[in-house]
Amino acid sequence: MTTIKANPERNWAILFIIPWLLHTLCFLAYPLFLALKNSFLHLNIISPHKAAFVGFGNWILAIQDVNFWKSLFNILLNQAIFIPCSLFVGLLFALLIFELGNKGVFYRIVFFIPVVTSVPVAYIIFRDFASTQGPIQQLLVAIGILSQPVDWAFTRFLPMPIIALFNSWKWFGIQMLILLGGVYGISKSSIEASCVDGANWYRKMMSIIIPQLKPQIVFILTVNIINGLQMFTEVFIVFGSEGGIYGAGLTPVLYLYDIGFAKNNMGYASSIGLLLAIVIFSLTSLQLKLTNKDS
Numbered sequence: 001m002t003t004i005k006a007n008p009e010r011n012w013a014i015l016f017i018i019p020w021l022l023h024t025l026c027f028l029a030y031p032l033f034l035a036l037k038n039s040f041l042h043l044n045i046i047s048p049h050k051a052a053f054v055g056f057g058n059w060i061l062a063i064q065d066v067n068f069w070k071s072l073f074n075i076l077l078n079q080a081i082f083i084p085c086s087l088f089v090g091l092l093f094a095l096l097i098f099e100l101g102n103k104g105v106f107y108r109i110v111f112f113i114p115v116v117t118s119v120p121v122a123y124i125i126f127r128d129f130a131s132t133q134g135p136i137q138q139l140l141v142a143i144g145i146l147s148q149p150v151d152w153a154f155t156r157f158l159p160m161p162i163i164a165l166f167n168s169w170k171w172f173g174i175q176m177l178i179l180l181g182g183v184y185g186i187s188k189s190s191i192e193a194s195c196v197d198g199a200n201w202y203r204k205m206m207s208i209i210i211p212q213l214k215p216q217i218v219f220i221l222t223v224n225i226i227n228g229l230q231m232f233t234e235v236f237i238v239f240g241s242e243g244g245i246y247g248a249g250l251t252p253v254l255y256l257y258d259i260g261f262a263k264n265n266m267g268y269a270s271s272i273g274l275l276l277a278i279v280i281f282s283l284t285s286l287q288l289k290l291t292n293k294d295s
Helices: 008-038 057-064 066-116 119-130 135-142 159-184 188-196 201-212 214-229 233-242 252-262 266-291
Strands: none
Touching: 008 266, 057 266, 066 159, 066 201, 066 214, 066 252, 066 266, 119 135, 119 159, 119 233, 159 214, 159 233, 188 201, 201 214, 214 266, 233 252, 252 266
């Protein structure tokens, strides 16, 4: 008769896996299955018992929906400004703090404060600075860049670039810390060897530091794309659920929220959410393939 020996390591492994497994099943797998099921229904959240099967009707409408593609264009415009801006600022401050050594601890804390500040509070601060009476626009008028202050929230093209600048200020601190950790991981001997060879600051940056920060940069790009396409709080605070008078502040998640909760069409909102998930997966896969093509 074969006896089963006790394996404490396996039992501990199972014990630690169970919470993650329960979380995945309850908050990822089940909502995904529910969204997939609802995407084939005409479902009003007020009267779910009257749900009607519409087949691929919601998916066809979502693919043809001009507002969805407009919201996607808005967020891509936002990310085209936010990603390079926040990455550049984060890398710049990471290098400056690295040069300061132990004296840079204070600046690390200061630059990370916007990250731990809630989005509504951070936006109120930013709004006061960027308003028509704020110091930023007053300075731009004084030096001649603007002829008069602009209420950017009510313009057709400025909302997404301004929100991108706000997010760059709000989130560059976490990118700074990630890149700073990467800089500390670079071998000092390679930097010293480049100095001996007569490399200037720019050559040292482009040939030594940035290539060795590739894992951190790829991680930041991936997270920014995923989080950016799911932007909600910033635009909801400024524009409400409809994205402003021109729809210039409309994002896919904001449009999903408006369809599902303001207009009570949860079936169509589910199809938009799943279509957005496909877009996120496609763009993330493309970005990873492009950034890792040499690996």
